[in-house]
Amino acid sequence: MTRMTPSEAFVETMVANKVTTAFGIMGSAFMDAMDIFSPAGIRLVPVVHEQGAAHMADGYARVSGRHGVVIGQNGPGISNCVTAIAAAFWAHSPVVIVTPETGTMGIGLGGFQEANQLPMFQEFVKYQGHINNENRMAEITARCFDRAVLEMGPTQLNIPRDRFYGDIDVEIAEPMVPDRGPGGEQSLNEASELLANAEFPVMVSGGGVVMGDSVAQAVELAERLGCPVVNSYLHNDSFPASHPQWCGPLGYQGSKAAMKLIAQADVVLALGTRLGPFGTLPQHNMDYWPKDAKIIQVDADAKMLGLVKKVQIGICGDAGAAATALTERLAGRDLACDANRDARAATTAEEKAAWETELDEWIHEKDDFSLEMIAEAAGEDGSWLHPRQVLRELEKAMPARAMVSTDIGNINSVANSYLRFEEPRSFFAPMSWGNCGYALPTIIGAKAAAMDRPAISYAGDGAWAMSMSELMTAVRHNIPVTSIVFHNRQWGAEKKNQVDFYGRRFVAGELEGGEDYSQIARAMGAQGVRVDRLEDVGPALTAAVEAQMNDGVTTVVEIMCTKELGDPFRKDALSTPVRHLPQYRDFV
Numbered sequence: 001m002t003r004m005t006p007s008e009a010f011v012e013t014m015v016a017n018k019v020t021t022a023f024g025i026m027g028s029a030f031m032d033a034m035d036i037f038s039p040a041g042i043r044l045v046p047v048v049h050e051q052g053a054a055h056m057a058d059g060y061a062r063v064s065g066r067h068g069v070v071i072g073q074n075g076p077g078i079s080n081c082v083t084a085i086a087a088a089f090w091a092h093s094p095v096v097i098v099t100p101e102t103g104t105m106g107i108g109l110g111g112f113q114e115a116n117q118l119p120m121f122q123e124f125v126k127y128q129g130h131i132n133n134e135n136r137m138a139e140i141t142a143r144c145f146d147r148a149v150l151e152m153g154p155t156q157l158n159i160p161r162d163r164f165y166g167d168i169d170v171e172i173a174e175p176m177v178p179d180r181g182p183g184g185e186q187s188l189n190e191a192s193e194l195l196a197n198a199e200f201p202v203m204v205s206g207g208g209v210v211m212g213d214s215v216a217q218a219v220e221l222a223e224r225l226g227c228p229v230v231n232s233y234l235h236n237d238s239f240p241a242s243h244p245q246w247c248g249p250l251g252y253q254g255s256k257a258a259m260k261l262i263a264q265a266d267v268v269l270a271l272g273t274r275l276g277p278f279g280t281l282p283q284h285n286m287d288y289w290p291k292d293a294k295i296i297q298v299d300a301d302a303k304m305l306g307l308v309k310k311v312q313i314g315i316c317g318d319a320g321a322a323a324t325a326l327t328e329r330l331a332g333r334d335l336a337c338d339a340n341r342d343a344r345a346a347t348t349a350e351e352k353a354a355w356e357t358e359l360d361e362w363i364h365e366k367d368d369f370s371l372e373m374i375a376e377a378a379g380e381d382g383s384w385l386h387p388r389q390v391l392r393e394l395e396k397a398m399p400a401r402a403m404v405s406t407d408i409g410n411i412n413s414v415a416n417s418y419l420r421f422e423e424p425r426s427f428f429a430p431m432s433w434g435n436c437g438y439a440l441p442t443i444i445g446a447k448a449a450a451m452d453r454p455a456i457s458y459a460g461d462g463a464w465a466m467s468m469s470e471l472m473t474a475v476r477h478n479i480p481v482t483s484i485v486f487h488n489r490q491w492g493a494e495k496k497n498q499v500d501f502y503g504r505r506f507v508a509g510e511l512e513g514g515e516d517y518s519q520i521a522r523a524m525g526a527q528g529v530r531v532d533r534l535e536d537v538g539p540a541l542t543a544a545v546e547a548q549m550n551d552g553v554t555t556v557v558e559i560m561c562t563k564e565l566g567d568p569f570r571k572d573a574l575s576t577p578v579r580h581l582p583q584y585r586d587f588v
Contacts, residue, residue: 001169006131007033009138009170010159011040017145017175019069021045021060021448023053027073029100029161045448045477048469050077052441054084054097055467059445061093063403063425063453065213067145068445071098074161075113082120083435085154089124090431092211094148096155097121103162117158126151130158135168142173150178152211152300180300182325183317191269191296191313192329197336198267198294200344201225204250205239206232206319208272208300210424214320215239218271221323224330226341227269228348230258233279234416237427238272241420244345247352250288251279253416253566257355259288261348266290270297270311272319274304276432283567298322359417362388369499370564377562383532384562387411387486390537391418394484397538399454399545402426403446407439407459410492414566415458425450437466443481444474454545455481462491462511468520474554475525481554482544485517488561496565501574503588521556532560 004012010033014022023045026034037044047053050072057068068088072078078099088095099121101107102114118128127147129140137159144157182188195201203225209218215238222229222245229239233251240246248255250262262268268290275297280289295311297304298319305314315322337344364374364386377384391411395418398404404419405428406412421427428446430438439457447455464485474481495509518528527547531540537559544555568574579585 001171004170006134006137006166007164010141011036012172013138013141015040016172022069022071023056024071027077029074032164047473050080051084052467052470054081055441056445057095058088058093059442060449061095062428063446064449068095074100074102075115078117086124087430087433087435088154090433092152096144096148099156099158101158101160104160121156125156126153127155131163134163134166138170138172146176180318182321183315187313187315188325192326194267196333199336200264201227201267201337202262202265203227203229204232204270204273205229206273207235208319209238212318212320215424217320217323221327224327228261230262232273234429236419237421237424240422249416253413255355256284257351259286260351263288263290265293268293268295275308277308365564373563384560385534387561389534390559391415393537394541397541402454402456405439405443405457407463408434408436409460409463410566411460411486412458436463440467440483441470444479447479447481457483461487471524471526478552480548480552482548483556485558486561487558488563490563492565496568497574500568517558526554526556528556530558
């Protein structure tokens with residue numbers, strides 16, 4: 001036991017958990033602890049807005065595999081973080097949000113910046129620690145850090161502002177390191193038998209493979225089976241894209257090759273994925289999920305097993321450890337799928353080649369509305385670019401080891417077909433939360449965790465405007481990134497619903513204001529480039545990344561796109577409207 005103040009206990013517990021970076025905005029509520037961050041080796045990166053801070057903590061955690069930490073002033077500072085913590089929740093990120101609170105003697109009196117801060121986050125955190133006595137500062141702080149790892153998601157540490165003061169006797173705990181293991185012997189044995197008798201197995205490689213740093217184990221098992229491998233939705237970095245068995249992502253705007261191949265499966269091995277409902281919906285007019293396939297699901301969270309899809313075998317274990325255990329059980333055995341290995345490989349290669357050819361030829365969207373928008377653009381100056389062509393050019397110019405974050409929206413969703421990665425911890429999206437304003441701050445956090453890797457964000461003009469002020473954070477604190485802005489002057493995802501379901505009655509979808517985001521970027525101290533020729537897209541990305549990596553320069557590449565639109569984002573949730581009142585019926 002060592003005599004120290006609660007602030008020192010709080011900071012020393014962070015040090016024990018190897019925290020070197022935190023994100024937030026300074027505030028009097030935690031100033032006594034913040035005063036000793038620097039001598040403890042902790043850098044507090046001050047942001048423009050607290051939502052950005054929490055997204056940065058998320059990006060930092062997803063790249064590093066360590067805790068992301070966000071902290072801010074009690075009340076409004078903390079409430080600004082709720083949306084971003086929800087995104088971290090759905091990404092299973094070990095983010096710790098520290099929420100200083102009104103002092104204990106003022107709670108309930110309606111004082112300045114007073115709020116009941118635990119209910120704000122209870123739906124989006126795995127654990128909530130509250131310091132009701134300063135003698136428990138180190139204990140509960142350590143538990144928040146441990147639970148973020150053990151339960152694979154954000155935790156909240158709520159500290160009344162007067163609990164940072166005093167003198168206490170403290171023992172700083174060592175962090176807990178979980179050893180999840182491969183799962184139960186019986187379930188592994190049953191799974192290996194099912195795989196051994198499968199004639200057309202398909203692996204779904206999910207986020208658990210990334211979080212467990214288990215890509216090598218997934219590759220080894222896939223090679224033993226000779227099976228096609230598809231990425232789960234928004235986990236395009238869970239299997240190397242150069243591998244001949246990789247087929248691309250499932251889900252919205254995913255790979256037709258992946259969908260056509262999994263449709264043929266008699267056994268699906270869902271490795272490290274919850275098989276989320278939005279990631280397995282019909283797409284490209286294909287209801288591709290195999291109705292009669294037997295499913296083996298591996299997930300470290302037992303609550304996910306069989307939750308979305310009926311499974312024959314559920315394995316509660318680490319994705320990598322389970323993959324290794326299954327590979328060992330299949331070693332030296334004659335597998336049913338060995339007999340048609342060459343034919344299956346040929347089918348895989350044919351489907352992949354056909355999809356790549358289709359992407360090459362899919363220059364623009366072909367629905368009536370998109371064709372009208374293309375004609376309108378050509379009638380003005382002919383310089384606006386087709387989003388799919390732009391995405392293909394960006395894909396070709398993507399540097400090695402790139403990290404890419406995507407915002408929500410129409411063009412960003414189409415990007416799902418074009419983003420390919422060779423290593424894990426490379427692709428970040430807001431997952432099932434689907435919030436705008438995600439991409440830029442998240443990639444800043446990712447860059448802070450991996451300064452040696454190129455960091456690139458994708459966002460439409462609507463979503464990017466929500467968080468573009470964090471460019472100042474990147475510039476002020478030497479965390480250089482490259483931000484791609486698809487400027488199509490509309491809320492495209494929702495506008496597509498108005499095209500398909502509401503007779504092109506456009507309400508509040510236009511963003512026509514003559515904005516020049518490249519100029520705005522320069523006003524915030526970054527470099528700004530506006531691109532309106534297809535041949536300039538790739539070189540603009542290359543130059544921006546070179547400036548980022550060689551000179552520490554943040555660049556915004558604003559790409560002027562047509563208003564053509566991809567498939568509707570929520571086809572599953574909309575239908576043609578019915579109106580009964582005459583004033584609305586006649587209007588429709």
